[in-house]
Amino acid sequence: MTSVSRSRFVTFYVLLAAIGIAVVAPGNTVSAGGTAPVVLDALSRHVPLDIKAHWNSKSQWVPLFNIGVAFDAFEEDDILVVQHYKGHGKKAKAWGKPQKCAEHNEDDRLTRQIGQRVWFFNCKGGDELLIGTDGAYSAKITYRQTGAGTDHRDLKTIEYTVKKYYADASGSKKQLAFVATLDHRIGEGWLSYHGDGKKDGQEVRLSTWFKWDTHGELRDVKMRCFHNDKKFGDFDSHNRYDVETASYVNKSGDPIRESWGKYVFHVKPNFGKGMVHWDHPKEGSPNPEVFYLSKNPGDYRCTVTFEGDLVREIKFKIADGKVVEPGCAGTQVRAGAQHHMVSVNVKAGPMKYDNKAFEKAGWFGIGASACK
Numbered sequence: 340m341t342s343v344s345r346s347r348f349v350t351f352y353v354l355l356a357a358i359g360i361a362v363v364a365p366g367n368t369v370s371a372g373g374t375a376p377v378v379l380d381a382l383s384r385h386v387p388l389d390i391k392a393h394w395n396s397k398s399q400w401v402p403l404f405n406i407g408v409a410f411d412a413f414e415e416d417d418i419l420v421v422q423h424y425k426g427h428g429k430k431a432k433a434w435g436k437p438q439k440c441a442e443h444n445e446d447d448r449l450t451r452q453i454g455q456r457v458w459f460f461n462c463k464g465g466d467e468l469l470i471g472t473d474g475a476y477s478a479k480i481t482y483r484q485t486g487a488g489t490d491h492r493d494l495k496t497i498e499y500t501v502k503k504y505y506a507d508a509s510g511s512k513k514q515l516a517f518v519a520t521l522d523h524r525i526g527e528g529w530l531s532y533h534g535d536g537k538k539d540g541q542e543v544r545l546s547t548w549f550k551w552d553t554h555g556e557l558r559d560v561k562m563r564c565f566h567n568d569k570k571f572g573d574f575d576s577h578n579r580y581d582v583e584t585a586s587y588v589n590k591s592g593d594p595i596r597e598s599w600g601k602y603v604f605h606v607k608p609n610f611g612k613g614m615v616h617w618d619h620p621k622e623g624s625p626n627p628e629v630f631y632l633s634k635n636p637g638d639y640r641c642t643v644t645f646e647g648d649l650v651r652e653i654k655f656k657i658a659d660g661k662v663v664e665p666g667c668a669g670t671q672v673r674a675g676a677q678h679h680m681v682s683v684n685v686k687a688g689p690m691k692y693d694n695k696a697f698e699k700a701g702w703f704g705i706g707a708s709a710c711k
Contacts (some may be wrong), residue, residue, distance in 0.1 A: 524695030
């Protein structure tokens with residue numbers, strides 16, 4: 340799935356915090372009764388935030404947000420208020436007037452997973468936010484209970500960095516386009532499983548991020564997993580969710596490409612044999628051919644190889660039927676009950692990247708060094 344098309348408008352679809360977007364949590368958490376709204380990182384979704392670049396004579400772009408909020412006390416007239424800024428942190432300056440986002444829809448799947456009502460608000464940037472420069476940008480999110488007259492201010496701050504590039508072979512400024520960088524996602528890893536687990540098993544998936552250039556696309560990546568050093572399951576299949584740019588230097592030159600992708604690994608269906616599920620179905624018996632993670636405590640290690648090199652090493656631990664996660668999981672980072680943070684060691688890769696970005700802004704702006 341490629342996020343670049345040669346049309347007047349090009350939209351980059353990504354996860355919240357996926358294209359150079361770091362989400363800075365203020366430290367507040369939702370109570371058991373859901374008395375305060377919480378902005379979700381919603382990692383199971385692939386399109387909660389867009390950047391739309393207008394390929395016109397002015398070469399401008401505008402941010403578009405689709406923000407998930409968990410809040411049991413939601414009312415139909417509740418809205419989000421988004422204040423955009425140029426810059427990050429204390430040096431950021433307000434950009435445009437506060438944007439009111441009233442369009443919304445409920446996400447039934449996340450509502451079931453989290454045990455709270457989850458609503459997604461669409462924040463479509465208008466012409467007043469059109470801008471033609473790159474650099475650092477951010478936005479502060481406030482939840483407004485319109486009828487009650489209550490504002491839950493600055494629930495989260497979304498930070499992102501936009502990069503410009505020439506999108507045609509002539510190197511014309513008329514075809515200047517924009518993308519947000521993704522280097523801070525390299526080092527991130529997730530273990531997830533899907534389904535309610537009543538009649539069917541919950542298939543396990545592992546995901547991590549890569550960056551590559553034109554000649555280094557990761558087509559033949561392989562994953563192997565080990566439990567207490569014993570191999571189980573072959574995670575040969577994968578899906579990829581991309582953000583790609585093609586920058587042209589001159590008419591005769593080949594394009595310089597930068598691509599970031601989230602790779603989601605899973606086991607090929609094979610009538611149960613070699614499959615990896617989280618738990619056996621509640622309304623059935625365990626399948627002896629299936630490996631059940633929750634029933635096998637201990638240390639896990641998964642390796643990802645590409646062209647003879649070990650490029651990623653994913654590690655996690657299962658204890659008491661649960662994934663052992665860092666302290667920021669569930670508070671500063673909320674992704675749903677079936678999505679868990681895991682450790683990733685970056686060993687190599689086909690393209691250079693900012694290897695300090697994950698430490699500074701990984702895990703949605705918290706920084707890997709602060710998320711222990």
